[in-house]
Amino acid sequence: MGALALGTAAVAAVLLLHHLVMRPRLTMGTRIRLLLGLAVFPFLSAVATTAHGMHRTTEAEFCGSCHVMTTHLTDLEDPESKSLASRHGRNPMFGGSACYTCHADYSMLGYPLTKLKGMSHVYNYYLGGYRSWSLEKFHEEVRIAKPFPNANCQQCHSGALASFRDVKEHRAMAEELKANRVSCASAGCHGVAHTFSKRPEEL
């Protein structure tokens, strides 16, 4: 998609530069060239750019490109880390987009709503002051906006298989898990996802 976006943008740019430099008369040929340079190729490029951008925003490297997320990315990529996030990040099926895979809400509108929530992160980073914060201050003061929903875990760990149902803790806590009163990623269960960003009493 990136190559298509750049290729069509390059063709459109050549057509527009040709018009700006040569200043041709407005004949039918000029109109067609301008139609290609101002509408057809830019439209194709916009579609490809959007598809590429939407995919790019699901990559863990993208999430980790803001300095307050660097430790999250480092932990995710650390083969020695035992954190829940890192164990998921090592999964070859989705490790490269582990942040998005786990944090995207599960519903028909999960994809666009997750992207909209991501815009609030961008706002907080560039206009809300996070950009000038130290990592220590960020880890101390910022917590997830709402409790992590178990439904997100159950996108993959559906609970339908015997290997899930046979665990007595899962059976005993079934109602609490369903109502999100107990988190899969809590200290007594599978552990906090990003351990390094929590105070000792939160672990």
Add this chain to the structure above:
Amino acid sequence: MLRLFARLLARWPVEKALTAACVLGLVTLGIMAAGVVLGTPLWVIGSMSAAQGTGVLAGLLFALSVAADAGARSTHRP
């Protein structure tokens, strides 16, 4: 409303509008290419929002210029 539109088209500076459309189009293409090549949050978001706004504006300038030119030709036809 239609008369107002026709009057606007009659005075539309076709050459200047086409130049502006080309420049806006190049800015649009530049932002979109930067979003793909650099891949940093601001450029990616810019390529999916601001660039599409300037691109639509460039397309509108072009469409109005074509309409104005076509109108001028039909008015001056012997």
